[in-house]
Amino acid sequence: MPDVVVSSGAHDASRLPAPVRSARELIPLLREHAAEADRTGRLSETVITAMRKAGLLSLRVPAVNGGPEADLRIAFEVHRNLAHGCGSAAWVAMILSGSSLIASQLGEEARQELWGTDPLAGVCSCLPLTGTAVESPQGVTVTGRWFPASGVHQSRWAVVAASRAGDSPVLAVVPVEAGVVEPTWATTGLRATRSDTLVLDDVFVPRRRVLPMQSLITGVRDPAHPARTAPSFLPAALVGVAAPLLGMAEFAVEQSREWLRGRAGEGNQRATSSAVLNALADASSRVDRAHRILDSLLTDVERSHEAQQPADALFRGRVRMLVALAAADLRDAVRGTLTVFGGYGMATSNPVERVWRDVETACTHVMVSMDRALDEYGPLLIQPRTP
Incomplete structure (x- = not known):
């Protein structure tokens, strides 16, 4: 198994944060x-149970509710390491961790409802805004279809976005069992995420489990209840994905390097050809460059969180652009x-063939869309800085 390096530079497993160490230990099982x-x-x-017991499906649950309350960098490294074993497992863990961060913005009564008996x-x-919420004095009634619902099969609760007539959208936290999960996920990659469609029909959600959707951008500031205080979710989500x-x-x-070393040792001339080695050098350099970009963005987002100020539009646009x-x-x-x-690259017995399909599928996500990033960031560069 190739060494899994984390951005902290720590190679001694005993020095790693416990969640990252757990993720590394699970790589052989995931593979x-x-x-x-x-x-x-x-x-x-077996995989789901192991990740759940290690707390890797609830990384951002507040400590006051019994959760790990891992910070952004630790969560990033957990999901990065899990992906060395299985892309689908890492994707589900990433979605559930980020979602628990959103839900942590709820008040104490709602958080106890979510995690009081099971952190x-x-x-x-x-x-996606594909549902509607009808207002009542006690809360909202939600109807809609949400696809893709990554992690829905591993979740007890779901945060769904819904529009309101004549008002701003909301986020409603509903029990998954209140709806129906339709099997609609039939894809080339990330197949095991089972990102099916969640269907809700006139499901009442009490006010305590409703948040303004704008809170994803502004965060929540509640000095009287520090556990409910949360920074802007969007920049962290962009980097985290x-x-x-x-x-x-x-x-x-790493797999391609090991394969070439073996072929070169056998005297295979193609393995030492300039075309093949140039392709390896280019791939390795692109990974290094992406890593440096993301590590820098992690620092930027951490500093933004420490400042306890909402991330302005230009900052969000820059993060989206660099992530893309x-x-x-x-x-x-x-x-x-x-x-x-070469030809072995497309063999189904080659784990990199699966990785290729998983990465291609992941890159269809709106969070990493180059077109979306360009459309958002370009206009912001010539506008005044606004929240």
């Missing part, structure tokens, strides 16, 4: 089950490793 997960389109219960209870999120991409690309490059650039590098790096392998 053992990855091919079957891809074939069957579902993560094994490891999973929370997924479905943020790239963590599984980075881990998968690192794994692909990093994702493009990682996508091209994985494509480049297929050149290194």
